[in-house]
Amino acid sequence: MLMTQLLWICVFTGIGSQAYVEEFNRANSFYMEGEYRRAADVYERLVVEGVEHPVVFYNLGNAYYKLRQLGYAIANYHRAIYLKPNFTMAKENLTTCITETRQKLALPEPQSWGKVFYFLHSSFSPKTVYYLALTIWLGLWAVLAYHSIRPSRMSIVLALFLAILSITSGISAWQKAHPPRLAVTCEPEVPVRYGPGDAETLRFNLYEGDRAIIEEQKDDWVRVATANGDRGWARRKDFLLVGPPYETRTKQETPHNKEGIDKQ
Amino acid sequence: MHRMNLLLTLFVFGILTGTLPAAEVNVYVQPDTVRKGQVFQLIVEARGEQVSEPQLPKIDGLNINTTPNITEDRWSLSPAGQEHIKIRGYRAYAEQAMTITIPPITVEIDGKPEQSKTFQLKILEPNVAEPAQSTTPSTPNKPSSSAGNTQLSWDDLLIAQSEVDKTSVYIQQPIILRLKRLEIRHPRVQVRVYEETEPQTQGFYVTAIDPGTFFPTTTTINGFEYQVTECIRVLYPTQSGELRIEPWECRGAARVRDGLRFIDNELNPISDVLLIHVKPLPPAPESFSGAVGKFQLESSLEPRETTEGVPVVLTLRVQGNGNPNAIGQPKIPEVQNVTMSLSDTTVSQVPNPSEPTFEKVFRYNVTPLKSGEILIPEFEFTYFDPDLETYVPQKSGPFSLVVKPALKSEKRFIDFSKSQGSEQRQVEILGHDINPIVLEISGLSAKHSNRFFTWFAIVFPVAAYSVVALAASRQRKLKSNPSYARFRLAKRRALTKLKNIKDSSDPVGEVYRVLISFLADKLDKAEASLTTSDIEKLLEDSGVNDTLRATVLRILRKCERSRYASASVSPEELDALVQGATAVVTELESHFRSTRC
Numbered sequence: 001m002l003m004t005q006l007l008w009i010c011v012f013t014g015i016g017s018q019a020y021v022e023e024f025n026r027a028n029s030f031y032m033e034g035e036y037r038r039a040a041d042v043y044e045r046l047v048v049e050g051v052e053h054p055v056v057f058y059n060l061g062n063a064y065y066k067l068r069q070l071g072y073a074i075a076n077y078h079r080a081i082y083l084k085p086n087f088t089m090a091k092e093n094l095t096t097c098i099t100e101t102r103q104k105l106a107l108p109e110p111q112s113w114g115k116v117f118y119f120l121h122s123s124f125s126p127k128t129v130y131y132l133a134l135t136i137w138l139g140l141w142a143v144l145a146y147h148s149i150r151p152s153r154m155s156i157v158l159a160l161f162l163a164i165l166s167i168t169s170g171i172s173a174w175q176k177a178h179p180p181r182l183a184v185t186c187e188p189e190v191p192v193r194y195g196p197g198d199a200e201t202l203r204f205n206l207y208e209g210d211r212a213i214i215e216e217q218k219d220d221w222v223r224v225a226t227a228n229g230d231r232g233w234a235r236r237k238d239f240l241l242v243g244p245p246y247e248t249r250t251k252q253e254t255p256h257n258k259e260g261i262d263k264q
Numbered sequence: 265m266h267r268m269n270l271l272l273t274l275f276v277f278g279i280l281t282g283t284l285p286a287a288e289v290n291v292y293v294q295p296d297t298v299r300k301g302q303v304f305q306l307i308v309e310a311r312g313e314q315v316s317e318p319q320l321p322k323i324d325g326l327n328i329n330t331t332p333n334i335t336e337d338r339w340s341l342s343p344a345g346q347e348h349i350k351i352r353g354y355r356a357y358a359e360q361a362m363t364i365t366i367p368p369i370t371v372e373i374d375g376k377p378e379q380s381k382t383f384q385l386k387i388l389e390p391n392v393a394e395p396a397q398s399t400t401p402s403t404p405n406k407p408s409s410s411a412g413n414t415q416l417s418w419d420d421l422l423i424a425q426s427e428v429d430k431t432s433v434y435i436q437q438p439i440i441l442r443l444k445r446l447e448i449r450h451p452r453v454q455v456r457v458y459e460e461t462e463p464q465t466q467g468f469y470v471t472a473i474d475p476g477t478f479f480p481t482t483t484t485i486n487g488f489e490y491q492v493t494e495c496i497r498v499l500y501p502t503q504s505g506e507l508r509i510e511p512w513e514c515r516g517a518a519r520v521r522d523g524l525r526f527i528d529n530e531l532n533p534i535s536d537v538l539l540i541h542v543k544p545l546p547p548a549p550e551s552f553s554g555a556v557g558k559f560q561l562e563s564s565l566e567p568r569e570t571t572e573g574v575p576v577v578l579t580l581r582v583q584g585n586g587n588p589n590a591i592g593q594p595k596i597p598e599v600q601n602v603t604m605s606l607s608d609t610t611v612s613q614v615p616n617p618s619e620p621t622f623e624k625v626f627r628y629n630v631t632p633l634k635s636g637e638i639l640i641p642e643f644e645f646t647y648f649d650p651d652l653e654t655y656v657p658q659k660s661g662p663f664s665l666v667v668k669p670a671l672k673s674e675k676r677f678i679d680f681s682k683s684q685g686s687e688q689r690q691v692e693i694l695g696h697d698i699n700p701i702v703l704e705i706s707g708l709s710a711k712h713s714n715r716f717f718t719w720f721a722i723v724f725p726v727a728a729y730s731v732v733a734l735a736a737s738r739q740r741k742l743k744s745n746p747s748y749a750r751f752r753l754a755k756r757r758a759l760t761k762l763k764n765i766k767d768s769s770d771p772v773g774e775v776y777r778v779l780i781s782f783l784a785d786k787l788d789k790a791e792a793s794l795t796t797s798d799i800e801k802l803l804e805d806s807g808v809n810d811t812l813r814a815t816v817l818r819i820l821r822k823c824e825r826s827r828y829a830s831a832s833v834s835p836e837e838l839d840a841l842v843q844g845a846t847a848v849v850t851e852l853e854s855h856f857r858s859t860r861c
Contacts, residue, residue, distance in 0.1 A: 017709045021708050025703075028701060028703050031701055032701075049710055050711050051708060051710055051711070053705065056708070058701070058702060059701040062698060092699055093699050097698075134721050137721070141725030141729045142725070144729050145733065148732055148737070149736045194517075194519065201517050201528040201529075203458070204458045
C-alpha cells in the first residue's frame, strides 16, 4: 500500500515515468527469456496503474499470444491499434491471431450513423482527434472575435465553415473517446443463448478470440452481437472488454485496490 | 430433451390431433422409402390411460439405436377419461437391401401387454427407383394424416446429407464426399447451427477442399426453400473391401413463431451411412509411383548453364486429382559426375472448379562435379488410371546442362554441420509467426483525467470572445455616436484636466472650464453657450439633488468671482477648489449614469 502511495507521489513529481520504463524493460526481459506469464503480469500491472501506451498493449498481446491465450492477445492488439491506428506490427499480429481462431469472425461494424465519423477518424489516435477538435473549437471563437473587431464577409464564411467543422470534429472526438463496447471471447467455448439465463435455449456458440459488441448488460449476463448479425445472451465473465476502460485478466484490479508495481 | 415429431405431436405450423383408438400400439417408419445405409426413424406410438416404455425386440437385418432420440408424451382429456399418448423414435439403418419383418412390439398399456401389428419393411438399393406406394406399402400402420407434404416437422427445419460421387472405387482412387447442411428459409422460422461433427471415415485418407469464396446456394424441397451449405472432402481409400462412411451430425436450434409466442427446440439431424466398395489395384510395374487418378508430369531444369560445383535446380511437377501424399518420388536415373539431392517437396491445391486437383512439386539440387556438357536422361513416372483400369507411364526430359570450369579460389566445400546450433537459434528467433515485441518506448506515463482541461478549453474561448465582442461593440459606439462618446468620456477628460491643473496659467478659469465642459458633455450641450444660470436650470431639470446642485453652483461662482475680480487664489484655496471639483465630477458622474440607465 505504501509503495502504491509512493508511486503515485512519484508520478506527480515526474519520477514515475522512469519507474514505468524500468518495469517495462523488466517485462521485456521476461519475454525475451521466454517467461511469458511473468512478462504478461508485469505489462498488466502497468496497465492497471493507468499506463495507456500502444507499445505496452502490443507487447502484452504478444505475451498472451505466446501463452496461447488468443482472446487476451486479440483484445490487447485492438487496444494498441485504438491508441495508434497506424501500428502496422500490431495489425499484422492481430491478423495472425484472427486466422488462428476457430470461426475467424470479422470485426463487428460500427453503427450506420457512426460510419461517417468512423471513416473520418479511424486513422487518427484518440489524442489527435481530441486536440484537433479543441483546435478547431478555439479557431472558431478566434475567428468570431476577429469578426467582432473587424467584421467582414470572409470572416463570416470562415466562422460558418469552422462551426460545421467544430460540430463534426466534436462528435468525432466524443465517438472516438466512447468506442462501441467491443469484447473478445476469452474462454475456449462460450454458449450464447436466447435469453439471460442458463435455462434459456442455446442459440449459437462463440469461441476463444471471437469478437462481439456488448449491447446490453443484465446482472451477470450481456447481450452480444457478432459481425454476421447473430445476437444472444452470454455470461459477462467469459468476455474481456477491449475498452477503454481497460480490463485485465483478473478484471477487478484498479490503481486503488492493488499493490504497487514494485511488489511482486 | 424432448423432441417433437411431425407425425405424432405438435406440428410446427399447427397441431395435428391423433385419431387412434384407445389402448393401441402403432409402429411405422419415417421416411416411407428406406434404402440401404440410410438412417431412418422407427417410431412406436402407444395410446391408453397408463402407458409404459416400449419393449424393443431384436430385429434381424436392422441396426437399431435402442436409446430413443424422439421422446414425446401427451395427455388429453376425453369423455372416457385421461388419455396418454407415448411416442418413441429410434434411429435405425440396414446394411443390406432386403425385406425385413418388423415383429410385434410390446407396450404395457393400462396394465395389459399390447402388441403392434407385424409388417414388412423393404430396404431398397441406393440407386433403385421407389416402387409405387399402392403395390408395396412399407408402413401400413402409419397414420394417414401425416402423409401430406405441405407441413413441416422439426426434423425438416435442418437437414444433414452426405453424398459421394461413386460407391465402387480402387484403392487410393479419389471419392468426393459432399456434406450438405440444409437450413430452411421461412419467415416464421429461425434456425441456428452451432456444431457440426465430421463423419468417421475409417480406412480413408481425407483432405478438405478449400471452398474459396463462399456462396451458399438454395434449393427447394416439398415447396419449401432451403439454404444449402456444402463442405467437400476428398476421400482416398487406403484398404480394399467394404468401407463405411459413418453419418455426420449437425447440432442446432430453431425458433418458430406461432402467433404471438415463440417455440424453441433443439435440432440434431443426422445424415445417412454410405457404403463404399474398394477394389485392390492390379499388379504394378516397377516405375509405379503410388499415384492413383489422372496425373500430368512437368519438369524443368534452371538454369541450363552453371559452374563446376554450383548447383542448379531440377523441378518435377505432378498435377492431378489423386492423393498427393501417396505420390512417391519419381525415380531419377544416376548420372556420372553429378550429385542429386531432394531439397524440397511441396503440396498445394490447384484451383479447379470441376474437380479437386493437387500439385506435388519435387525440387532437386543438381550439382555438377566436373565441367563439360552433362546429359540428364529422361525419367519415368507411372500412375494408375482407375477409369482405364490400367497403369499409365509418363516420361519427361532429357535435359542438357553446360558446366563451366570453376576457378581454384571458387572451389570450396560447404560444411553444414558447423555453426548449426547458433543458426538454428537465430532461425527460431526470426521465424516467429508474429512480429517481435518493441523494446524502445517513449512517453510512458499514467494517464490522468483531462476533464477539467476539456471544460476549460470549451468555456474559455466563449468567455474570451464575449469580452472581446463587448469591447469592440463599445468602441464602435464611441466612434459612431458622438453624444455617447462625450457622455462616456466626460469624467475621464475632466479628471485628467483637474489632475494637471497646476500646469495651467489660469488654474481657476481652467477649473471653471473643466466643470462647464464636463456638464456640457454629460448633458449633450454646446459648451460655449452655457452659463452658470443655464447650468443651474439644466441640473434642476436633470434631477440633480439640491445639495449637489448647490455645491456645483458654489464652485462655479467662486471660479467666476476669482476670474472677474482678479482676486488671487492661494495654493490651499486652489487645492480645495480642485478637490471640490473632483468630488463634484465623481458625484455627478454617478448621478448621470444612474439616471441614464
